Amino acid sequence: MLGKTAASLFWMARYLERSENNARLIDAGFRIALTRSQTAAAEWKSVLVTAGVNRAFVAAHGDYSSARVVDFMLRDPANPSSIASVIKQARDNARTARTALTREAWEAVNTNWMTLTALLKRPVRDDDLPDVLTAIRQQSAQVRGALNGTMLRNDGFNFSLLGTFLERADNTARILDVKYYLLLPSVAHIGSSIDNVQWETILRSVSAHRAYRWLYGAEISALKIAEFLILYRQLPRSLAFCCERMEDNLAQLERGYGAETEAGRMARALCHERLSSPIQAIFDGGLHEYVTAFLRANAALARQIEHDYRFVE
Amino acid sequence: MRSQEGGTRSPYREYCEWFDAEDSQRIQHKTQQAEALFRTTGITFNVYGDADADERLIPFDVVPRIISASEWRRLSRGIEQRVRALNAFLHDIYHRQEILRAGRVPTQLIARNDAFLPMMMGMDPPGGIYTHISGTDIVRTGTHEFYVLEDNARTPSGVSYMLENRETMLQMFPELFAKVAVREVGDYPINLLKSLSACAPPKCGGTPTVAVLTPGIHNSAYYEHSFLADHMGAELVEGHDLRVVDGRVAMRTTQGYRAIDVVYRRVDDDFLDPLNFRPDSMLGVPGIWDVYRDGGITIANAPGTGIADDKALYSYMPDIIEFYTGEKALLPNVPTWRCSEPQHLREVLDRLPELVVKEVHGSGGYGMLVGPAASKKELAAFRAKLEANPGNYIAQPTLSLSTVPIFTKKGLAPRHVDLRPFVLMSPQGITITPGGLTRVAMTRGSLVVNSSQGGGTKDTWVLED
Numbered sequence: 001m002l003g004k005t006a007a008s009l010f011w012m013a014r015y016l017e018r019s020e021n022n023a024r025l026i027d028a029g030f031r032i033a034l035t036r037s038q039t040a041a042a043e044w045k046s047v048l049v050t051a052g053v054n055r056a057f058v059a060a061h062g063d064y065s066s067a068r069v070v071d072f073m074l075r076d077p078a079n080p081s082s083i084a085s086v087i088k089q090a091r092d093n094a095r096t097a098r099t100a101l102t103r104e105a106w107e108a109v110n111t112n113w114m115t116l117t118a119l120l121k122r123p124v125r126d127d128d129l130p131d132v133l134t135a136i137r138q139q140s141a142q143v144r145g146a147l148n149g150t151m152l153r154n155d156g157f158n159f160s161l162l163g164t165f166l167e168r169a170d171n172t173a174r175i176l177d178v179k180y181y182l183l184l185p186s187v188a189h190i191g192s193s194i195d196n197v198q199w200e201t202i203l204r205s206v207s208a209h210r211a212y213r214w215l216y217g218a219e220i221s222a223l224k225i226a227e228f229l230i231l232y233r234q235l236p237r238s239l240a241f242c243c244e245r246m247e248d249n250l251a252q253l254e255r256g257y258g259a260e261t262e263a264g265r266m267a268r269a270l271c272h273e274r275l276s277s278p279i280q281a282i283f284d285g286g287l288h289e290y291v292t293a294f295l296r297a298n299a300a301l302a303r304q305i306e307h308d309y310r311f312v313e
Numbered sequence: 314m315r316s317q318e319g320g321t322r323s324p325y326r327e328y329c330e331w332f333d334a335e336d337s338q339r340i341q342h343k344t345q346q347a348e349a350l351f352r353t354t355g356i357t358f359n360v361y362g363d364a365d366a367d368e369r370l371i372p373f374d375v376v377p378r379i380i381s382a383s384e385w386r387r388l389s390r391g392i393e394q395r396v397r398a399l400n401a402f403l404h405d406i407y408h409r410q411e412i413l414r415a416g417r418v419p420t421q422l423i424a425r426n427d428a429f430l431p432m433m434m435g436m437d438p439p440g441g442i443y444t445h446i447s448g449t450d451i452v453r454t455g456t457h458e459f460y461v462l463e464d465n466a467r468t469p470s471g472v473s474y475m476l477e478n479r480e481t482m483l484q485m486f487p488e489l490f491a492k493v494a495v496r497e498v499g500d501y502p503i504n505l506l507k508s509l510s511a512c513a514p515p516k517c518g519g520t521p522t523v524a525v526l527t528p529g530i531h532n533s534a535y536y537e538h539s540f541l542a543d544h545m546g547a548e549l550v551e552g553h554d555l556r557v558v559d560g561r562v563a564m565r566t567t568q569g570y571r572a573i574d575v576v577y578r579r580v581d582d583d584f585l586d587p588l589n590f591r592p593d594s595m596l597g598v599p600g601i602w603d604v605y606r607d608g609g610i611t612i613a614n615a616p617g618t619g620i621a622d623d624k625a626l627y628s629y630m631p632d633i634i635e636f637y638t639g640e641k642a643l644l645p646n647v648p649t650w651r652c653s654e655p656q657h658l659r660e661v662l663d664r665l666p667e668l669v670v671k672e673v674h675g676s677g678g679y680g681m682l683v684g685p686a687a688s689k690k691e692l693a694a695f696r697a698k699l700e701a702n703p704g705n706y707i708a709q710p711t712l713s714l715s716t717v718p719i720f721t722k723k724g725l726a727p728r729h730v731d732l733r734p735f736v737l738m739s740p741q742g743i744t745i746t747p748g749g750l751t752r753v754a755m756t757r758g759s760l761v762v763n764s765s766q767g768g769g770t771k772d773t774w775v776l777e778d
Contacts, residue, residue, distance in 0.1 A: 099543040310569070
């Protein structure tokens with residue numbers, strides 16, 4: 001497979017995942033804004049910080065009104081991570097890698113782009129927002145379904161899954177990084193459960209608020225939420241889950257190509273060293289320090305994959 | 314579809330029976346369905362200089378254009394003769410130039426031709442093939458009269474439309490294909506792969522690796538490039554995926570550089586090799602020319618083939634065919650005035666309102682004048698251009714082209730069409746796919762069928778005997 005094709009599949013998947021993650025973040029922010037107008041600005045800020053676009057937003061707009069933030073996250077051409085921007089980039093990458101996609105997978109990506117471009121042609125009104133966010137998630141699910149249902153399980157499939165899980169791990173880690181102060185068992189919070197609405201946003205932004213209840217019941221604690229998002233291997237958006245998938249896909253590439261790579265070694269280290277200590281040990285070492293180090297390792301892994309598989313010259 | 318006497322022309326008989334029994338609303342609905350299908354599949358083209366609509370659909374008409382088996386035999390014999398002559402001509406021009414020495418084609422036509430590549434002099438492309446892929450544009454003026462409008466030997470596009478149009482028709486009207494025996498076109502990509510593989514260069518060891526070279530996703534024909542690569546199972550590469558490694562052109566794969574043997578390039582000569590051609594080009598491969606010269610790669614079509622597309626040269630095609638085949642041209646040319654010749658120019662200026670004037674190197678319907686449809690102002694402006702640079706133009710009469718029906722909201726309506734059959738050439742022979750791309754002028758009375766000018770397409774049926 002061409003290095004360029006591998007890169008395009010990887011980035012196609014990253015952008016698709018980013019579009020879906022952004023939809024979840026907007027959804028979480030919107031809930032808070034609806035229910036608690038006095039904290040809405042802070043909540044919107046944390047959404048923008050998590051998405052890594054706060055600085056660009058402040059430069060362009062300044063104050064955090066719902067309408068402005070939503071529009072910025074959904075469709076602003078000045079925001080390279082807006083949903084309109086990333087689905088276009090996902091589609092451009094899919095066009096470049098057209099020969100490595102099945103017709104169904106390509107058509108799903110193309111339909112995703114056509115549908116959402118039409119939906120995002122004009123600013124989205126508050127009362128339409130839930131439907132638009134649902135459509136974004138559904139389109140994403142259709143692309144995933146087409147990829148899963150029709151693609152050969154070859155190197156191309158591995159590269160697209162690597163993109164998906166690398167982006168997803170990055171997203172979950174960012175949420176933790178932005179919210180770590182809430183999760184820290186600081187003086188004020190010792191022994192008390194954290195703010196209900198706050199934990200709800202955290203879990204909602206990874207679509208896991210219900211799953212958490214099933215698993216942990218009514219007991220809401222910072223430790224449990226952090227454990228769930230970092231170490232719980234059955235949660236598809238946890239760091240452990242994402243890293244396991246990356247390890248698997250890199251191992252399959254290594255087997256297929258008959259050559260071990262530095263990227264494979266890094267993924268193994270990520271899974272077996274960073275994600276094997278109990279949550280208490282992670283807290284003891286400092287949650288913020290842990291998450292920051294994870295984000296760095298994840299980014300380094302992305303660069304190594306790019307290098308090992310010759311994405312560029 | 315209807316003959317001059319008013320009855321149904323025989324190739325259309327079965328189709329007409331079917332059509333007359335159909336509900337026109339159902340067909341209307343199918344037309345909309347087809348459009349949605351094309352959008353989802355991404356069968357679009359980019360229009361240069363049109364920022365609003367960077368990707369457009371080519372209008373698709375659901376009524377097929379039908380050609381009988383005997384008509385097709387006549388056409389394909391004529392096309393084959395033409396392509397053979399073109400290939401022989403290119404070989405001659407880049408070797409002994411006998412046709413020039415015999416005075417059958419003026420030397421300055423070659424010397425002044427931008428597409429002539431002096432570097433190809435004395436070169437022997439693998440298998441002696443220059444025109445691996447070509448397309449001949451043909452119009453019909455009467456029941457038994459076909460004329461060749463132009464030859465496309467550089468990079469004829471549209472073959473993906475031929476294939477997708479058929480695919481769409483099969484999906485929308487499967488019952489029609491059970492009723493009418495239509496010849497297959499779907500094996501074009503596999504024939505292309507076989508034909509290209511048969512032109513492997515001397516240094517190829519084993520099964521040839523074929524790749525399609527595209528300028529990238531912003532090129533107007535990108536859809537076609539990816540379609541062909543996909544259907545051949547070949548890699549779709551851009552210049553920056555390639556480099557010369559150990560004397561071979563190689564592509565950067567996830568496992569290192571791998572040599573390729575045959576490149577079906579969809580970039581122009583000028584952009585092929587920044588070391589040997591245009592230094593500012595980012596589309597090509599530095600050093601590919603040296604590999605080509607050493608028999609390390611086959612470039613299809615061969616560099617320098619574009620001289621055959623020149624519209625001034627076109628007017629000499631009957632002579633060229635006779636010179637190399639010893640036969641009269643089976644398919645006639647449209648009579649053509651060469652404005653470079655003073656006598657011709659005078660005549661053209663006198664009769665401008667009735668003629669079609671084209672740029673010698675133009676394509677895509679850009680920079681042409683359709684006399685009968687032009688305003689006084691346009692005529693005056695074109696007259697000035699002709700006088701300033703006569704050598705840049707040829708002129709042709711507007712033939713009384715026959716029409717074929719298209720489906721409109723008000724029922725069937727006649728429109729002008731042309732036909733571009735696609736021809737593959739290798740040392741093993743010539744393959745012409747039965748059918749081709751039928752382009753339709755969607756506006757009533759218009760003669761312009763180019764997609765960049767709003768023209769549409771329809772499926773082309775060649776009937777079984």
